[in-house]
Amino acid sequence: MADIVKTKVLVVGxxxxxYVAAIRCGQLGLDTVLVEGGxxxxxxxxxxxxxxxxxxxAASHFEAMAHAAERPLFGIALDAPPRLDFAATVAWKETIVDRLNGGVGALLKRAKVRVVAGWAQFSDAKTxxxxxxxxxxKIQAEHVILATGSVPVELPFLRFGGRVISSTEALSLPEVPKRLVVVGAGYIGLELGSAFAKLGSRVTIVEAQDRILPLYDAKLVDPVRRWLERRGVELHLGAKALGERDEGLAIETIAGEQLTRPADAILVTVGRKPLTEGWGLQEMAVAMDGSFVRVDDRCATSTRNVWAIGDLVGEPMLAHxxxxxxxxxxxxxxGNNRRFDPQAIPAVCFTEPEIVTVGLGPDDVDANDSVIGLFPFAANGRALSMAAAADGGFVRVIAHKGSHRIVGVQAVGQHISELSASFAQAIEIGAVLEDIAGIIHAHPTLGEAFHEAALKALGHAIHI
Incomplete structure (x- = not known):
C-alpha cells in the first residue's frame, strides 16, 4: 500500500x-509538495x-580566436588556430546547469517545500x-498547480533517434558535427545553428516558410540573415523536408527541385507542444483549448482549485x-487578489546578432495612427567601441500618434538582450515618448539608442 501525504498545495513540474510557484507558496506559509520526474x-x-x-x-569565443588566427583583430593575432575540446565545452556547460539545479533545490528547501522525485500519475483532480x-x-492536495511544461515537436517522417535529434540532444553531442542540417528557422534552430556554425560545422537550414524567423518583421531579421550568409550557412527557404536518406536529409526546394543535403546530424526544431500525456490529465476533467489547458486570467482551470501555468496554457511559451x-x-x-494581465512580455532571440521584441510591431499598428523612431547602432558610440555597429543593429520605438504612449519596442544587435527589461518596463508603466526622451541615459552605453529612438519619433534625434 502506498504511503499517503496530504498537503495544501501540490505543484507538478x-x-x-x-519551482517559482512552489517557492512562493512556501514563503507564504502554505504547506507545499513539488513533484518532478527529472x-x-x-x-x-x-x-x-x-x-x-x-x-x-563558448562558440563566440572560439570563433573570435579562430578569426584572430587568420588575421589580426584589434591588433590581436594568434600564431596558430585554436583547438576545440568539445567534450570539455559540454562539461563546462554542465557545471552551470549543476550549479543552478543545486541552487533551485536549496531555495525550495529554505522555503520548506517538500520535493518528491518521480512521475505523477493522477487518478482524480486532487490525487x-x-x-x-x-x-x-499517494499525494492528496487541496490545490494543484500544473506546470508540466512542453516537449519538442517530432515530425512523423523524421522521428527522433540516431542522427535525427532535438535541441536536447544537440546540447550534449559528443563532438561538433562536420555537417549539420537544421529543420526549422525559428529561434531555437537559428540559435543552435549559429552556434555550431561558429564552432566549425557546415550548417544548412531548411525552412518551410519564405524567410527565417517568420514571426518577426523583415527589417528586424535582416541583420541575422546577412550574418548567416556571411558565415556560409546554406539557406533553403520555402522548402520542405522529405525524410532521412543514407547521405543526409532529402528536401524539396521552393522551385520544386529535390535535393539531398549531406548531414552527420539532423536537428529538428519545428516547435514545441505542451506536455499533456503520461500523467493523467484526462482524469482531471479540465477544459482544453486545442492542445493547451484552458485557463482564465488567474490561471484557474475549469476544475475548482486546479491551476495551470506556463507552456501548458499557451503562447508565448517562455520561461519568464x-x-x-x-x-x-x-x-x-x-488569499490575494491577482490576475495575469501584462501589457507586454519580452521575447529574445539569442541569434547573431540578438533580437528583442516587446509589444506591438510595425505590422501590428495603423501607420496613420502611430509614430516610429529608429536609431541605428552605427551612430552609437558604445556599439562602435565594441565592434557591434557594422551588422545593421538598431532600436525601434513605436508609439501612438496622439498620446505618444509607447506600444512596442524592437531591437537587433549585439548584447541587446540586456535592454529587454528597459523596453518592457517602458510599456508596462505606460511610458510616453517624452518619458524616455527626458531620462538621462549613461554614456557610452547601448541604452542611449533607446533614448535616441524616442527622440527620433519626436522628430529631433541628436546623433542622426
Missing part, C-alpha cells in the same frame, strides 16, 4: 513555472535556455501516485511568463 529546473535550466546560452557564449525510489507515494504565472497563482491561493 519543477521548471521555471513550477532534474529541478525543467527544460529551461537543464536542457534549454541556460545550456544553449552557455554553448553560444496522484508517484513511484519514488522508496516506493509508491511561466515564472510570473507561478508566483501569481501562489499568491491567489494564499
Amino acid at each position: 519543477g521548471g521555471p513555472g513550477g 532534474r529541478l529546473g525543467g527544460t529551461c535550466l537543464v536542457r534549454g535556455c541556460i545550456p544553449s546560452k552557455a554553448l553560444i557564449h 496522484c501516485i508517484v513511484d519514488t525510489a522508496e516506493g509508491p507515494l 511568463k511561466a515564472s510570473a504565472q507561478g508566483e501569481m497563482v501562489a499568491e491567489i491561493i494564499a
